[in-house]
Amino acid sequence: MDEFLGRLKKLIYPDKCTICRKLLSAETKEVLCDRCYSHLLKENLCNRCGRPYKIEYEGCLCCKEEEDSMVKRTIGLFPYCDHYRKAVLRWKYRGIRRYAKGYADLFVNDLVVTAILELDAFIPVPLAPSRAKKRGFNQAKDLAREMTLLTDIPTYDCLLRTRDTKPQAECTKEQRNKNVKGSIAINQKFTLPQLRRVAIVDDIYTTGSTAKECIKILKQEYAMKDAEFYLLVVCIGG
Structure with a gap:
């Protein structure tokens, strides 16, 4: 049946x-x-950060802007444009949650990113409370958990949003750091083991402000001063 x-x-x-x-x-x-x-x-990938860039660029423009980034390497499946952009928006706003399984498979089995980076954990970027209630799921957490199923690398959903923030896509580049500052906190239900190489997981990368806020809190609360942080996202740009 x-x-x-x-x-x-x-x-x-x-x-x-x-x-x-x-x-x-x-x-x-x-x-x-x-x-x-x-x-x-x-896809053209930057040798230093792993981000895709268009052929007409002379190398990866983001690397010129972020030499001192808290993120050791950022890896995205697609640029945030055209059909790729429409796909990730369908995933988020139409609730096609099976996309997370497909994206996880591309990261793990096709690009073998998790094996190359020798990761100890996935930590998803938390969703703002109002958006979590409206949407009913956190796409970053779905993606992280699907990668866990494929690799046995644990997912720790140990971060919370303390307040609703304006969507980063609606902010100017100058506003984005201020928009997320102080909006991330630790979920006190979690006690993390000692982690050496951690992947922050999200759907879209723009300026990296949200990921950096997550890393700042993790370093403060879990004494992860010497840990290496990576960022795995579906789309980069915006």
């Missing part, structure tokens, strides 16, 4: 490419069509 219902569901809601929405074959377990998958593997 369960198998029949599964097949019926696939007929009514067939799997589509996460990015371009092209129908995927019924037998495939992939989340991207061949065209979008080839674009992922051919």
